[in-house]
Amino acid sequence: MYLESTSFKGYEKRLLQPIEALFMRRADSVVVVNQSIRDVYRDRYGVEGTVLRNCGPAVPQDTLDSPVDIHQLLDLPRGASIVLYQGGLAQGRGLDVLVAASADFPEGAHTVLVGSGRERESLGRQVEELGLVDRVHFIPAVLPHELAGYTAAAAVGVIPYQPVSTNNFLALPNKVFEYTGAGIPFVASDLPELRRIARDEGCAAVYDPFDPQGLAAAVTKILTPSDREMYRRAAAEFGRCNTWERERLILISEAERIAGTLATATKDA
16 A cells, blocks of 8 residues: 555655545556455545455476575574575564564574665664574575575565554565465464465464564474474465466456457447
8 A cells, every 4th residue: 555655754645645546546447466455445445456466476496496505605504494584674574573583483493684775784783782693694685586596495484564554554565475486384474464364375374563472483383393394385385376477367357358348438439
């Protein structure tokens, strides 16, 4: 929800919302990224949006079979479980909670953050202050086409977004599809869209987005030997079924619908 993000000041939102309303209501089709945001726009503007999620392309099998060797890259023990966050290091994403939670991760689990951003320096200081230099590691942002190779090396992904705005509260981050596309389960903040996938698909666990102990407990649950394979199977299945190659058909269908409507209108005219 663009205008509900933290990017805008109050007066900017008040200025832009009438413009958003005008174009939403005049559009032949409105595409939204998830059910929750579709419902808000329906109530707010009276439009019936088409849900088109930010699914990624299917990850090639050779990437899954031969991921980036993060263990060698960071000099980690071969048996270490990698708890991965990938994306911007920004405020409102709960990364300080992730760092704090790392102290209570299971023995042998290492937190790896792949990305860059304004919070990199403060997160580095937090790692040092908590004495977690040997358990929390940073890798600078990589090119998009390289990312899946890093993702596939992890045991579990993390989506720690905090509800600091309506946009964050209703988010369905790309990370859901990036993690599961690489066949790894994830832990996520207990927010509506993320909770829905965790509940319905069995490939994730949720936690209070402000609670480090809750995050640690969710990671521990997924890494528990008796549950680990179950989560991985569910993640791999969800990843196979939710790719851009399939999701794009929704967009094509909507374009064909509009083209048909316009053709009929032109013929009748």
